Amino acid sequence: MSLAMTLHLLAAIVWVGGMFFAHMALRPAAAQLLDPPQRLPLLLKVFDGFxxxxxxxxxxxxxxxxxxxxxxxxxxxxxxxWIMTLVGTLMAAIFVFIYAVPYHRMSEALQAGELPKAGEAMALIRKLIGTNLILGLSVTTLAVAGKYSGF
Ligand code: HEM
Structure with a gap:
């Protein structure tokens, strides 16, 4: 139980923390400083690593x-x-969708030099990561507050 919960928490920290950094710091900085031909390949490399x-x-x-x-x-x-289980499963499904559809599309579009198409895929990834970030922060709040208030 203690090993399982330690891994559960470490995984939540890596996932939610990574989304927070990407969404709240990296993406706005890249949008301010870089034009699409530099910005989109950088963001794809970030996703490749994350x-x-x-x-x-x-x-x-x-x-x-x-x-x-x-x-x-x-x-x-x-x-x-039970709410955590439901929302966690939804978050996982959203991630699998991001990976299979817009991330794949963005990668193909950049290889083909189609920047507008890559930009569209990136816009969808941004919305979905924003959604998962809100869900991740909410489910963490619920998990901890729920445990210590007996909900
Ligand atoms: C299918 C998905 C999930 C299942 C089945 C699940 C299940 C559990 C269970 C059984 C506990 C132990 C609760 C207790 O000790 O009373 C727990 C704790 C916790 N979970 Fe999840 N969880 C899921 C997804 C998530 C996600 C997506 C996050 C955050 C991104 C998360 C964050 C936490 C946190 C922060 C705790 C610790 C609460 C505490 O001990 O204070 N869980 N989870």
């Missing part, structure tokens, strides 16, 4: 969370843990 860690984080969160929920708690969990 997304393998997100895959690992998503797998760890789902495996450790489900293990604690079903093997340790035997499915008898508080409402906040």
């Amino acid at each position: 997304f393998p860690w997100v895959w690992l984080a998503v797998i760890l969160i789902l495996v450790t969370g489900s293990w604690v929920l079903f093997s340790v708690f035997n499915g008898a969990a508080t409402t906040s843990v």
